[in-house]
Amino acid sequence: MACEPQMDPGPLPTPAPGWGALPGVGPAWGQELHNGQVLTVLRTDNTCTPISFDLGAAEEQLQTWGVQVPADQYRSLAESALLEPQVRRYIIYNSRPMRLAFAVVFYVVVWANIYSTSQMFALGNHWVGVLLVTLAAVTLTLTLVLIFERHQRKANTNTDLRLAAANRALLRHRVLLGVTDSVEGCRSVIQLWFVYFDLENCVQFLSDHIQEMKTNQESLLRSRLSQLCVVMETGVSPVATETAEGPESLEEAPLLPSSPRPQERPLMQNELHQLVPEAEPEEMARQLLAVFGGYYIRLLVTSQLPPAVGTRHTDSPRTPCPCQLIEAHILGTGCCPFLAR
Ligand SMILES: [Zn+2]
Incomplete structure (x- = not known):
């Protein structure tokens, strides 16, 4: 069985009506890139061990489009996000x-x-x-x-949001990553999508919108942001724990001495980590776009984006841009931008 990571060789699917798909023969020189345009797709067999993405091939493919993105800037972020064993198992069971x-x-x-x-x-x-x-x-x-x-159709914490760090690194290169999966025969295949998006207009809009919410709807903003949390498992220093207990906890100490802790098992605790912490509006806008960039790309390439009435920063009149999706579905303040579906 061939377990080599691959780059999709054939014509790429059109993400949504109105979007330009890649021609099967590759990009044409001088062709203008549009927001939402798929640049390349990496595919890797999820049933093989170990697996990796051929990010070097993606770097070359992006260069042919005139997009310079060194793979080293996001290699560890993307691979650690998607190729951990528990994430790969989740993708298989969720297929x-x-x-x-x-x-x-x-x-x-x-x-x-x-x-x-x-x-x-x-x-x-x-x-x-x-x-x-x-x-x-x-x-x-x-x-x-x-x-x-x-x-x-909801943001998936186990796949979409794990790309936040990689997308944060790629924002300035006008590239967003998204992940989908498919089954070919008996093989589970992970697809990593590279999509062109100049997000500066989205950043500006969201920044202004967050500033307005801070002025007029601060409680709603805090409520929405407080829901954007993930549980993270972090290590705890045993020394710090013992010091923190102190003499005050003697009354609550067990009468019988507890068995010694095995040295090889580190103490772990779960912590709530806020995905978009309080900061300047522009910084919060960039963080929102990085966190939900993977979610947006997955919906875009699988044609699951809710149709919009009018568009802001895309060429397609019925396809919302990321700031529209975040405004309506994350911040919950969009005024009727989407058709009911
Ligand atoms: Zn936008």
């Missing part, structure tokens, strides 16, 4: 075929449970009874599938 398999199992279990329950009430084996049982099981399964699909 569409796995969700479909879970839905099938759910349907069978629900059908069997409802049918056996109906037998207790002596509904018999009449075909109407079986039909009702089937309809109930189908309805519950479809509800589950819709919940799955809705969940896929």
Whole structure:
């Protein structure tokens, strides 16, 4: 089995209606880049060990578009974000075929449970009874599938938001990263998308918007930002812990001496880490775009962005730009920019 990381050789899919897709033969010199234009896609087989992205190939491909992004500036950030074993397992278990398999199992279990329950009430084996049982099981399964699909449209902490540090490094190069996955045969494939985006206009808009919220809607802003947290596991120094306990905690100490802690197991604790801390509006705007850049790119390349009425900083009239998505879905202050879907 070939486990070499690959760069997508064929024509790239058009991310959304109205967007220019890459020609299959490569970029044309002098061609103007548009916001949302896919520059290249790296693909790597998630079932191989170890795996890596061929970021050198991506660097060369970006150079042909006139975009200079040294791979060393984001290599460790991207690979540590996506290629850790637990993240790779999550991508496999969260893939569409796995969700479909879970839905099938759910349907069978629900059908069997409802049918056996109906037998207790002596509904018999009449075909109407079986039909009702089937309809109930189908309805519950479809509800589950819709919940799955809705969940896929939300920012994924395990993949999208892990690209925040890499996207923060790439903002000034006008490139955003996003990650998707697919299944080819029996292989799980991770796709790393490089998309052109000049975010200066988005930064300016969000900066002004945050400044306005700080003046007029500070409680709403604080409430929204307080929800943007992730739990991080951090190490604790045993010396610091013992010192902090002090003589005041003697009354609460156990009567029997505790067993000695194994030296090889470090003490860990969970801490809430705020993704967008309080800062100057421009700094907060850049951080918001870095944190949700991966989320935006995933929705863009999978055509899941909510259609917008009018656009700000993109060429497509129905495709929102990142600041529109953040304003409406993260800060919750957009005034009807999206069509209901
Ligand atoms: Zn924008």
